Amino acid sequence: MGFDIENYLKDQTNSDVILFYKGNVDSDVINHVLDTVEDKLVEINEQSRLRKKVYNVLVESLQNLYHHVDKVPEGFEDQTSEKFGMLVVQKVNNGYKIITGNFVRADNVEKLEEKIRRINRSSHEEIKELYKFILNHQRISAKGGGGLGLVDIARKTGNKLEYTFKEYDDKYSFFYLDILVNEENQSATN
Amino acid sequence: MEPIIIEGTPKTPTVKFDAAQGVFEIKGRSIPENSVEFYKPLVDWLDNYKESPLSKTVVNIRLEYFNTSSSKCILDVFKKLEAIHKAKNEVEVNWYYEEDDEDMLEAGEDYESIIRVPFKMIEIAE
Numbered sequence: 001m002g003f004d005i006e007n008y009l010k011d012q013t014n015s016d017v018i019l020f021y022k023g024n025v026d027s028d029v030i031n032h033v034l035d036t037v038e039d040k041l042v043e044i045n046e047q048s049r050l051r052k053k054v055y056n057v058l059v060e061s062l063q064n065l066y067h068h069v070d071k072v073p074e075g076f077e078d079q080t081s082e083k084f085g086m087l088v089v090q091k092v093n094n095g096y097k098i099i100t101g102n103f104v105r106a107d108n109v110e111k112l113e114e115k116i117r118r119i120n121r122s123s124h125e126e127i128k129e130l131y132k133f134i135l136n137h138q139r140i141s142a143k144g145g146g147g148l149g150l151v152d153i154a155r156k157t158g159n160k161l162e163y164t165f166k167e168y169d170d171k172y173s174f175f176y177l178d179i180l181v182n183e184e185n186q187s188a189t190n
Numbered sequence: 191m192e193p194i195i196i197e198g199t200p201k202t203p204t205v206k207f208d209a210a211q212g213v214f215e216i217k218g219r220s221i222p223e224n225s226v227e228f229y230k231p232l233v234d235w236l237d238n239y240k241e242s243p244l245s246k247t248v249v250n251i252r253l254e255y256f257n258t259s260s261s262k263c264i265l266d267v268f269k270k271l272e273a274i275h276k277a278k279n280e281v282e283v284n285w286y287y288e289e290d291d292e293d294m295l296e297a298g299e300d301y302e303s304i305i306r307v308p309f310k311m312i313e314i315a316e
Contacts, residue, residue, distance in 0.1 A: 027223055031200065034221075048316060049290045052255070056293065059221050059257050066223055132300050135261055148258035156293055 016091040024081035025065040033062060037089055053156055054089075054096050054181050060149040061100045061179065062087070067149075069102040073172045076103075095182025104175045109165055112175065119150055120160045127155045157181050194235055202228050203253065207235060212244035220256040220264070229263035236270035243274045252286040252314075253294065261297070268305040275307045283309045288316050 018040050021033060037058055041051045065085035072084045086101035104112060122130060131151045138147050154161055162178040191209035198204035203218040222228050249271060256264065268283070275281040283305075285298035295311060302309040 030223070035200075048288075052291060053293070056255060056257075059255065063221075063223060063257060063259065128296075128300075132304065135265060135300065136304050139262075148261065152258045 017088060018091060019087065019089040021087045023078065023084065025062060025069065025083045025085040027066070030062045030066060033087065034058060050095060050181070050183055054098070056156055057098055057153050057179055057181050058089070060153050061098055061177070064149040065100055065102055070105045070108065070172070072103055073169060092180070092182075095180060098179045098181065099176060101174060101176045103168065103172050104165070106171050106173060109173050113165065115150060116161050116163055119154045124155070124158060127151060131155055153179055191239060194232065205232065207232065207239075209239050209244075212247045213250070214247065215250040215252070217250070217252040219254050220260040222257075222260070225257070225259040225263045229260070229266065233263070233266050233270060236267065240270055240274050243279050246280040247271070247274060247282070249281065249283045250286065251283065251298075254288075256297075265301065265304065268301055268307065272305050272307050281307050283307055284312055285309055286312045286314050289313050290316070
């Protein structure tokens with residue numbers, strides 16, 4: 001048994017958590033999470049521009065989980081969830097944090113990390129071009145993903161993708177993606 | 191040709207494709223997990239329409255949200271329209287975006303730069 005994924009996440013967040021979810025990420029869960037967060041942002045009167053960005057990023061993060069999570073390791077507490085993932089939506093100073101967590105098979109870690117690194121070393125203009133290139137040249141995969149989710153998140157937020165891989169056992173790592181959606185970068189990115 | 195009329199849902203857009211008028215509309219939210227399933231019939235329908243299109247086709251895209259999986263399918267829709275335009279028929283795309291939604295404007299500009307069909311960007315009040 002590896003480290004405690006939930007406690008790690010609790011250490012990373014503070015009390016302004018709008019939503020915490022852990023379990024199977026199916027279509028109904030996605031609907032429910034989107035509705036809950038959307039209602040909450042309307043309720044606290046968040047300005048529509050930031051609200052839309054949060055919603056867009058949330059859609060992509062949840063659907064990334066839906067399309068890409070690997071099966072949970074044998075012996076993990078939750079064996080019933082076919083697509084096990086975790087999600088935290090948190091209010092921070094000037095925006096929102098969306099943190100996702102999921103298992104990644106050890107042999108998929110390198111590929112995913114390289115993808116994120118490529119995005120993180122690109123300028124906003126390069127990310128825009130990368131998005132258009134993938135849009136125009138890559139087919140939708142067998143898993144149903146378009147390969148655009150992370151690029152889109154980086155493009156819409158204008159922020160680097162923060163991430164951690166925590167080794168769970170010799171076959172699996174747990175991947176946390178920590179996305180900041182805020183107002184600050186807007187003038188710089190447009 | 192029978193028109194396509196699909197009511198919107200929280201995850202899929204309202205669609206009205208009317209071959210008799212040459213007016214096609216996609217409106218609302220397009221964020222399904224499986225966008226190919228939703229868009230394939232539309233793309234197939236356009237394949238048929240392309241055989242004998244009206245001299246002028248107007249396309250209104252008025253999306254509030256769309257996911258990256260839909261973005262590829264929307265490109266497939268535009269590629270059919272591009273073929274109609276290339277065959278010397280008039281095609282006009284009206285891309286609507288809410289006034290504060292620069293992401294949606296940029297998304298329209300992405301398509302405009304990929305697809306050889308005249309686009310009109312139309313800002314709407316929220």
